[in-house]
Amino acid sequence: MIEKTAAELSQALANGEISSVELTQSYLDRIKKYNEELNSYITVCEESALVQAKEADKKRVHSDSSPLLGIPLAHKDIFCTNGVTTTCGSRMLHNFIAPYDATVVGKLNDAGVVMLGKTNMDEFAMGSSNETSFFGPVRNPWDTNRVPGGSSGGSAAAVAADLCTMATGTDTGGSIRQPAAFCGITGFKPSYGRVSRWGMIAFASSLDQAGPLTKSAEDAALMTNVMAGLDKKDSTSIDKPVEDYTATLNDSLEGLKIGIPKQHFAEGLTADVEKGIQEALCEYEKLGASITEVDLPNNHLSVSAYYVVAPAEASANLSRYDGVRYGYRCANPVDLEDMYNRTRSEGFGEEVKRRILVGTYALSAGYYDAYYRKAQKIRRLIKNDFVETFKEVDVIIGPTSPHTAFELGTKTDPVTMYLEDIYTIAVNLAGLPAISIPAGIANGLPLGMQIVGRDFGEAQILNVAHQFQQQTDWHRQKPNFGQET
Amino acid sequence: MEWESVIGLEVHVSLSTKSKLFSGTASEFGAEPNTQANIFDLALPGTLPVFNEEALKMAVRFGLAIGADIGKHSVFDRKNYFYPDLPKGYQVTQLDFPIVGKGSLTITLEDGTEKVISVTRAHIEENAGKSLHEEFSARSGIDLNRAGEPLLEIVSEPEITNAKEAVAYLKKLHSIVRYLDISDAIMAQGSMRCDVNVSIRPKGETDLGTRTEIKNINSFRFVEKAIKSEIIRQHEVIEDGGEVLQETPRYDANKDITTSMRSKEVENDYRYFPEPDLLPVVIDDSYISAVKAELPELPDAKKERFIEEFSLSTYDAGVLTATREMAEYFEEVTQGCGDAKLAANWVTGDLLALLNKNDIEITESPIQSDRLATLISRIKDSTVSGKIAKTVFETMIDDSAAVDEIIEQKGLKQVTDSGEIGKLVDEVITNNPDQVQQFKDGKEAVLGYLVGQVMKISQGKANPGKVNELLREKIK
Numbered sequence: 028m029i030e031k032t033a034a035e036l037s038q039a040l041a042n043g044e045i046s047s048v049e050l051t052q053s054y055l056d057r058i059k060k061y062n063e064e065l066n067s068y069i070t071v072c073e074e075s076a077l078v079q080a081k082e083a084d085k086k087r088v089h090s091d092s093s094p095l096l097g098i099p100l101a102h103k104d105i106f107c108t109n110g111v112t113t114t115c116g117s118r119m120l121h122n123f124i125a126p127y128d129a130t131v132v133g134k135l136n137d138a139g140v141v142m143l144g145k146t147n148m149d150e151f152a153m154g155s156s157n158e159t160s161f162f163g164p165v166r167n168p169w170d171t172n173r174v175p176g177g178s179s180g181g182s183a184a185a186v187a188a189d190l191c192t193m194a195t196g197t198d199t200g201g202s203i204r205q206p207a208a209f210c211g212i213t214g215f216k217p218s219y220g221r222v223s224r225w226g227m228i229a230f231a232s233s234l235d236q237a238g239p240l241t242k243s244a245e246d247a248a249l250m251t252n253v254m255a256g257l258d259k260k261d262s263t264s265i266d267k268p269v270e271d272y273t274a275t276l277n278d279s280l281e282g283l284k285i286g287i288p289k290q291h292f293a294e295g296l297t298a299d300v301e302k303g304i305q306e307a308l309c310e311y312e313k314l315g316a317s318i319t320e321v322d323l324p325n326n327h328l329s330v331s332a333y334y335v336v337a338p339a340e341a342s343a344n345l346s347r348y349d350g351v352r353y354g355y356r357c358a359n360p361v362d363l364e365d366m367y368n369r370t371r372s373e374g375f376g377e378e379v380k381r382r383i384l385v386g387t388y389a390l391s392a393g394y395y396d397a398y399y400r401k402a403q404k405i406r407r408l409i410k411n412d413f414v415e416t417f418k419e420v421d422v423i424i425g426p427t428s429p430h431t432a433f434e435l436g437t438k439t440d441p442v443t444m445y446l447e448d449i450y451t452i453a454v455n456l457a458g459l460p461a462i463s464i465p466a467g468i469a470n471g472l473p474l475g476m477q478i479v480g481r482d483f484g485e486a487q488i489l490n491v492a493h494q495f496q497q498q499t500d501w502h503r504q505k506p507n508f509g510q511e512t
Numbered sequence: 513m514e515w516e517s518v519i520g521l522e523v524h525v526s527l528s529t530k531s532k533l534f535s536g537t538a539s540e541f542g543a544e545p546n547t548q549a550n551i552f553d554l555a556l557p558g559t560l561p562v563f564n565e566e567a568l569k570m571a572v573r574f575g576l577a578i579g580a581d582i583g584k585h586s587v588f589d590r591k592n593y594f595y596p597d598l599p600k601g602y603q604v605t606q607l608d609f610p611i612v613g614k615g616s617l618t619i620t621l622e623d624g625t626e627k628v629i630s631v632t633r634a635h636i637e638e639n640a641g642k643s644l645h646e647e648f649s650a651r652s653g654i655d656l657n658r659a660g661e662p663l664l665e666i667v668s669e670p671e672i673t674n675a676k677e678a679v680a681y682l683k684k685l686h687s688i689v690r691y692l693d694i695s696d697a698i699m700a701q702g703s704m705r706c707d708v709n710v711s712i713r714p715k716g717e718t719d720l721g722t723r724t725e726i727k728n729i730n731s732f733r734f735v736e737k738a739i740k741s742e743i744i745r746q747h748e749v750i751e752d753g754g755e756v757l758q759e760t761p762r763y764d765a766n767k768d769i770t771t772s773m774r775s776k777e778v779e780n781d782y783r784y785f786p787e788p789d790l791l792p793v794v795i796d797d798s799y800i801s802a803v804k805a806e807l808p809e810l811p812d813a814k815k816e817r818f819i820e821e822f823s824l825s826t827y828d829a830g831v832l833t834a835t836r837e838m839a840e841y842f843e844e845v846t847q848g849c850g851d852a853k854l855a856a857n858w859v860t861g862d863l864l865a866l867l868n869k870n871d872i873e874i875t876e877s878p879i880q881s882d883r884l885a886t887l888i889s890r891i892k893d894s895t896v897s898g899k900i901a902k903t904v905f906e907t908m909i910d911d912s913a914a915v916d917e918i919i920e921q922k923g924l925k926q927v928t929d930s931g932e933i934g935k936l937v938d939e940v941i942t943n944n945p946d947q948v949q950q951f952k953d954g955k956e957a958v959l960g961y962l963v964g965q966v967m968k969i970s971q972g973k974a975n976p977g978k979v980n981e982l983l984r985e986k987i988k
Contacts, residue, residue, distance in 0.1 A: 107558045120557065127551055129558060226558040232788035261560050262790050340788055343590050346601020347555040351654070367594055390592070390783035399785060 047097030129226020147181030176206030201451025208475020223258030291425030303467030342386030534561030580615025822852035848885025
């Protein structure tokens with residue numbers, strides 16, 4: 028049962044084949060058995076999960092038929108969960124117990140989900156390998172010597188290893204899509220403003236967006252149905268009605284125009300991944316879609332622009348961690364200056380400090396125009412590239428990452444690590460929705476395909492992803508890890 | 513060499529919205545520390561700001577009241593610095609696109625002339641909390657009740673040339689924001705406070721000298737004194753062959769001097785950038801005209817009307833419109849007694865003297881407007897003379913009884929009965945034969961003396977008109 032999608036489990040629960048308590052217990056058992064090796068959870072909420080499961084089973088008796096009722100999930104530890112430690116993968120918040128629920132958490136709770144625990148992540152979502160976590164790296168269930176991707180690495184690994192049915196994640200520059208690609212699961216980043224950021228610990232406010240990590244596009248649609256919507260507590264959330272994203276999953280792709288950005292098939296892309304994506308595109312042609320090459324001329328500027336805008340925003344967003352009100356405070360500060368210095372030096376890890384410094388520099392008097400203002404200009408150019416391209420095509424498809432999961436500890440140079448997100452970052456700068464789905468296996472490792480849609484074109488890319496998953500079974504492939512024989 | 517001083521003011525006015533600028537927390541003065549701070553005010557991870565539109569409306573009201581350009585697309589920015597009472601590590605303010613652009617207001621100088629002072633801009637920002645250093649030994653306390661309260665920072669052009677003008681400008685701002693009902697503007701409580709920029713330069717020079725900034729002055733009197741002493745300090749520095757440095761000197765109210773605080777502190781780089789958690793504030797003409805339609809009558813307009821409608825002197829009209837409460841009080845008295853001229857005399861005269869003497873606000877006046885109106889009515893209907901009315905007024909301060917009751921009880925009612933006054937007149941004629949003769953001889957002025965004598969023995973109660981009339985009749 029534990030390997031099933033949420034949609035399938037929903038059926039099983041409705042038919043009485045299994046109860047939520049039984050299902051929850053099996054996941055808890057697996058977590059006990061396998062989490063030590065994977066390190067995908069920071070916190071496991073055994074007791075409260077069983078209470079929630081019992082509650083869900085009770086509701087079902089009273090004919091509650093919410094599709095996610097009783098489905099066990101995990102939250103990335105970036106979402107505030109009332110009464111539960113919320114660390115953001117940092118020593119700074121290792122002891123922070125949130126006194127409130129993030130909007131996303133509240134909405135999913137209302138839909139009757141069971142929270143198994145909080146998943147590991149790169150510290151403050153800064154990283155592409157989950158190696159920056161204060162709580163140690165997460166391992167990829169496909170090969171435990173390899174990284175699961177980041178920053179939502181814990182969520183991706185947990186879904187892939189069947190330590191939950193589905194999980195939440197956040198994506199600032201690829202943090203849902205890249206780990207989904209590395210772990211062979213489905214990861215969906217909705218349009219900026221589609222899902223509330225209230226209660227989601229900020230990294231870069233103008234780029235951060237929450238989304239689901241799941242075992243299928245259909246599950247992503249089910250979760251997005253619950254997560255999306257206007258939230259008056261988040262001024263940047265958008266007042267647009269939420270569609271039923273499951274309603275159009277089965278629409279035909281006959282006549283669909285797919286754009287292939289030449290910049291995503293250029294130098295740097297490994298042959299394995301390219302081959303896998305080309306084969307996947309053939310599936311779309313079989314479904315009646317047409318494929319044309321498109322140009323995103325400013326794509327090569329996206330990583331540079333991102334590494335100005337995101338650190339700049341982060342440098343301010345992380346100022347609140349000063350040891351005054353909550354979280355880590357250094358021992359025996361001699362004065363205020365000392366408290367600030369040591370609290371922040373000791374509380375933050377290397378990558379977080381690096382980005383705070385970069386952001387602080389980019390915003391400094393005399394450098395603002397050269398960096399921050401210029402990056403904002405590039406951001407507009409990148410957005411415009413997409414606007415122009417979407418006049419010609421319906422969706423843009425390419426690889427999620429240039430390669431499959433790499434080995435732990437092999438990417439030590441920050442810039443090499445930053446280039447991990449070369450295909451995903453532009454999408455955040457433009458605020459567009461995008462999904463990564465498994466599209467093949469190369470040398471025993473999954474590879475991911477990214478589908479980018481128009482602003483608020485969530486329904487369309489979910490439909491395009493789902494149709495692919497109706498034709499192929501890449502999303503059904505499982506790592507050997509944790510397979511009981 | 514003759515020198516002149518150039519002064520610019522940055523005034524922070526605390527907007528009296530029901531809740532804070534971005535968090536929905538109530539914000540009342542004087543609550544227990546940290547009882548008015550929610551998860552956003554404490555800058556807990558994951559919390560986000562939501563702009564309070566009441567603050568927007570108040571800022572637009574102010575902008576319209578000073579004839580300013582209203583920013584139809586204003587933007588919030590983050591101003592970054594670390595301080596324990598600044599929970600987020602940045603203050604949300606407006607840098608390049610403020611809600612209120614260039615406007616102006618008119619001040620009246622002591623000699624009665626008017627001067628227009630330009631306002632450069634006014635923007636919305638959030639207040640910081642309060643650090644308490646005294647109450648704790650070797651520790652500091654932080655009270656975040658005030659953190660996130662909406663402020664309007666109003667920046668003047670450097671067009672003020674002396675301390676008195678600065679105070680007149682401040683008082684005018686004070687008056688306007690109170691007329692608009694957008695702030696209590698109580699300097700002693702910090703809901704209005706001001707930073708003063710002062711520089712001096714040789715008279716006729718167009719370039720500005722190096723300015724210093726005296727921060728957080730919290731009374732009109734201190735503003736005047738601080739400016740005066742800072743101008744003196746700068747003169748002394750230059751006379752001693754020195755150079756005025758850009759710094760923030762401290763004003764010591766006890767010693768009445770400003771002292772240089774030359775420190776090694778490097779200038780802060782606030783690293784402003786647009787606040788990504790908030791959208792730009794976009795307003796249209798219909799919003800602006802709706803706010804405009806709700807504007808109350810402002811001090812200048814009211815002053816004009818008082819001059820027109822009630823034939824008051826410019827001076828009296830100025831005094832009576834200086835605060836909204838004063839103007840309301842005056843209009844209530846006028847309405848109650850039907851005589852604006854008398855009302856103006858009483859309010860600007862005896863009443864104001866009483867308030868000033870006891871240092872109380874007109875809203876706290878022991879003599880309410882309706883009672884003063886009744887008193888004036890009693891002068892008009894000849895129940896009491898103007899002189900006796902002053903006695904009644906004095907009694908009214910401590911006696912809350914009805915005016916008529918006081919007059920009755922104290923037997924202060926004016927005597928108008930011809931018979932009764934006649935007796936007194938006869939008595940005076942008998943006792944003052946010389947003066948009576950002089951009057952008969954045509955010395956008209958003596959009549960005043962005789963009237964006075966009658967008034968005296970009537971203990972002021974006789975109707976002076978009647979006395980006059982009877983004296984003339986009887987001496988003839």
